[in-house]
Amino acid sequence: MVWSARNGEGAEERCQPQPWAVAGATFLAMLSTAAAVGSPSVLILPLSREFGWSTTSISSALSVRMALLGMVGLLAAPLLNTLGLKRFLLSALLLVGAGLLISLAMTQVWHLVLLWGVLVGIGAGMTTLVLGATVAARWFSQRRGLVVGVLAASASAGPFLASPALSALAEVAGWRSTVLTLTGLIALSGAAVFALVPDHPDNTMHGAAGRPNRAGLAAPVEELLGALREAAGSGVFWVLLGTFAICGTSTSGLVQTHFVPFCADAGLSPLGSANVLALMGPLTILGSLAAGWLSDRFDSGWLLFWFFALRGLSLACLAFTEASLLELSLFGIFYGLDWVATVPPMVKIVIARFGVARANLVLGWISAGHQFAAAAAAYGTGLSKDGLSSYLPALLAAGALCLVAAAATPILSVGDGGRRS
Incomplete structure (x- = not known):
């Protein structure tokens, strides 16, 4: 030892x-x-x-x-x-x-x-x-x-x-x-x-x-429930919960789970599609670091607006491409950079709005919403694929939801504690 x-x-x-x-x-x-x-x-x-x-x-x-x-x-x-x-x-x-x-x-x-x-x-x-x-x-x-x-x-x-x-x-x-x-x-x-x-x-x-x-566990669980009761009175909490449910839908639920079968439908080998996923790996780290740097300098709410809007547009573009290796690789590069870019500005908003003492508890609830939505999206996308023999409806639906999230995020820019650009 x-x-x-x-x-x-x-x-x-x-x-x-x-x-x-x-x-x-x-x-x-x-x-x-x-x-x-x-x-x-x-x-x-x-x-x-x-x-x-x-x-x-x-x-x-x-x-x-x-x-x-x-x-x-x-x-x-x-x-x-x-x-x-x-x-x-x-x-x-x-x-x-x-x-x-x-x-x-x-x-x-x-x-x-x-x-x-x-x-x-x-x-x-x-x-x-x-x-x-x-x-x-x-x-x-x-x-x-x-x-x-x-x-x-x-x-x-x-x-x-x-x-x-x-x-x-x-x-x-x-x-x-x-x-x-x-x-x-x-x-x-x-x-x-x-x-x-x-x-x-x-x-x-x-x-x-x-x-x-x-x-x-009784005392910590009561603390979790108490944090939820306090946060539920804030509109900011519900906007964050909703937008990060959409985040889970568009990342873990859709792309992480179904990207390889989607690529197979387009004629790409499983290894080729896995290589595109691997390309996203280091880019998620780079994107997260860049988003953290930006959130220290610019308004967090507007950063979330751009991250969600660009994610939605990228999904819509993917739906109408020929899904060639080049196009999928370009999508992988952008999506990798954007994958966890939403997290640093979100965490900053949570800390500013709910305080350091409650931040991790509120983040726990938001993270749970993210995963529950991802679960629904993983199953719903599979159901849609079997019923319609295509991933197109799921891609378009996720892209539209990301644009809805983008439209909701500017409200988070008021008093997030960040510097204004």
Whole structure:
């Protein structure tokens, strides 16, 4: 186990966990669960070929998973406070690993829903951005922004970066080899967490706050509900909730889940479409950093206007292209930059409107809305594809919703605390 040791300090200080070791193990855990969450997008076609399942049937499991990501993500902070970091992470990895491993023997759609939907959904929902923020706050007194950024990158870029390798493996050796590879990555993450991560940071300036909460979940859950009651009286909260539900619809629900089958309809190979998804991975990081820089200098509400408007127009353009590799790559470049660009200005607005103490709780509710909408979009898009034999209606509907979100966001510009351009 990695520990810090300084000459002249007491035994208790020498047993203090090394913060970067904790962050590294957490990074690996978040990356592996993110890869597991993103894998179904490249496995829809192999599963459909082997079992004859429709896109709607497979999408039902993915929509359950996305809904649970929102629900469990909302409760992640209370669960983490109750269990402590090590047990929290090991529980999450155990759920995801079990869901993947048992799925090797699945033969029915309900097996897929239970294993990839429920088990993987609950486990992955425990490794959201709340986890990264907690590690940064409790184990670091400096460079917290860097730590949050690095851990957020593992969660956002992980599904895209893993797509080409997983797709190639599925084409060459079958979907079960892909699942086994993901299970191995989960096991490696579990070993790192077991070796490097304690339950709480003893003897640091955050030690008391980092200890597991033995009082149980009742108090934190009541705090969550209290934050919702307070926020519900603000029109800003409802605009943010609605616009970020549309954000989930147009990203995780539509593009992340159905982009590979959409490309297959256009004649692009699964590996080629996975490469386009991989192109989005590093661009999501770049787009997020650029959006954070812009939100420090320009009005957050108007930034959201442009981000949503451009996203809506890009979806409409995609619907009417010939979906060539060049056109899809250009779409991937733009969509990658825009994927999480909405988050920094949204977070800034939440902090300015609801205060630092309540911000993470309000963000939890907004994030839950994002995931519930993504779940509905994943299933609805599959239903539309099976019924109409085309992704065109889903693309146009998502593009129109993004334009509606853009029209609603200027109201958020009043008093967001940012500098005016």
